[in-house]
Amino acid sequence: MKKSQKKEILIEVKNVGLTYETNTKPIKAIENISFQMGKGEFLCLLGPSGCGKSTLLKIIAGYLKPTIGSCLMQGQPIQGPDWNRGVVFQSPTLYPWMSVRKNVEFGPKMKGFSKDKIEKLSQYFLEQVELSGYADKATFELSGGMKQRVALARALANQPKIILMDEPFGALDAFTRVNMQALIRKIWKENHSTMFMITHDIDEALSLGTRVMVMSKSPGKIEKEFHLDFTYTAMKNKYGSVEMGEEYRKVKEEILEFIKGY
Numbered sequence: 132m133k134k135s136q137k138k139e140i141l142i143e144v145k146n147v148g149l150t151y152e153t154n155t156k157p158i159k160a161i162e163n164i165s166f167q168m169g170k171g172e173f174l175c176l177l178g179p180s181g182c183g184k185s186t187l188l189k190i191i192a193g194y195l196k197p198t199i200g201s202c203l204m205q206g207q208p209i210q211g212p213d214w215n216r217g218v219v220f221q222s223p224t225l226y227p228w229m230s231v232r233k234n235v236e237f238g239p240k241m242k243g244f245s246k247d248k249i250e251k252l253s254q255y256f257l258e259q260v261e262l263s264g265y266a267d268k269a270t271f272e273l274s275g276g277m278k279q280r281v282a283l284a285r286a287l288a289n290q291p292k293i294i295l296m297d298e299p300f301g302a303l304d305a306f307t308r309v310n311m312q313a314l315i316r317k318i319w320k321e322n323h324s325t326m327f328m329i330t331h332d333i334d335e336a337l338s339l340g341t342r343v344m345v346m347s348k349s350p351g352k353i354e355k356e357f358h359l360d361f362t363y364t365a366m367k368n369k370y371g372s373v374e375m376g377e378e379y380r381k382v383k384e385e386i387l388e389f390i391k392g393y
């Protein structure tokens with residue numbers, strides 16, 4: 132794509148704010164958030180605990196309605212959850228009574244696809260998350276990292292236009308986490324996906340995101356934004372790791388400096 136060509140806008144968040152009504156006092160979680168997401172972007176969202184990251188993700192997913200402002204997908208208001216947006220949470224919510232394969236096939240089945248298409252989809256995405264050999268296992272037989280890969284395959288099999296991930300690797304050990312990062316980068320590249328990911332890990336954000344946004348403490352607002360290409364250099368690297376050069380250190384320090392203020 133030529134640089135002068137504009138990317139197709141997938142998500143538009145316009146002056147969004149959300150206040151939770153509680154039994155005691157209202158809690159203003161986020162306010163005045165506006166941004167657009169283009170097709171193919173990998174956006175990572177960082178911010179201090181409680182600043183409203185999950186609230187924003189749930190609004191984009193369609194689980195919550197903003198108190199003020201609007202959220203659009205391809206120009207249409209987001210009215211509720213739908214197949215266009217796949218969601219992956221920190222703790223994979225799999226159906227424990229179903230096999231790995233059945234978990235992945237659940238969405239395509241609900242969409243009424245033919246048996247042949249359902250099988251093709253589950254086979255393809257189980258291969259992508261490197262779990263073909265575990266298709267007939269029960270999900271309780273899997274490790275945490277494997278369960279998260281099933282959750283990812285299940286979200287991908289619904290062929291959403293965007294995947295929203297809330298701290299997807301937060302519960303995993305450091306080794307598994309690094310492998311999952313390489314896997315998600317590969318999936319993003321191979322499928323030309325659009326990704327929105329919440330993380331607490333600055334290195335994770337910098338090494339995956341083509342764009343990183345940093346939020347301030349509650350009520351959360353977007354305070355900083357970076358357009359990055361470290362993830363592309365990691366793809367070229369034999370070991371799939373990012374070169375932490377001068378530019379990387381500069382961005383990381385700027386984010387650390389900002390977060391230290393909270």
Ligand SMILES: Nc1ncnc2c1ncn2[C@@H]1O[C@H](COP(=O)(O)OP(=O)(O)OP(=O)(O)O)[C@@H](O)[C@H]1O
Pocket residue numbers: 151152153158159160178179180181182183184185186187349
């Ligand atoms: N259902 C709810 N009812 C009332 N308040 C809520 C609800 N969900 C979240 N909050 C409050 O809204 C604010 C933002 O919460 P949110 O979970 O969006 O933040 P977060 O940045 O994702 O946090 P963390 O990084 O710790 O997961 C917090 O003050 C939280 O206590």
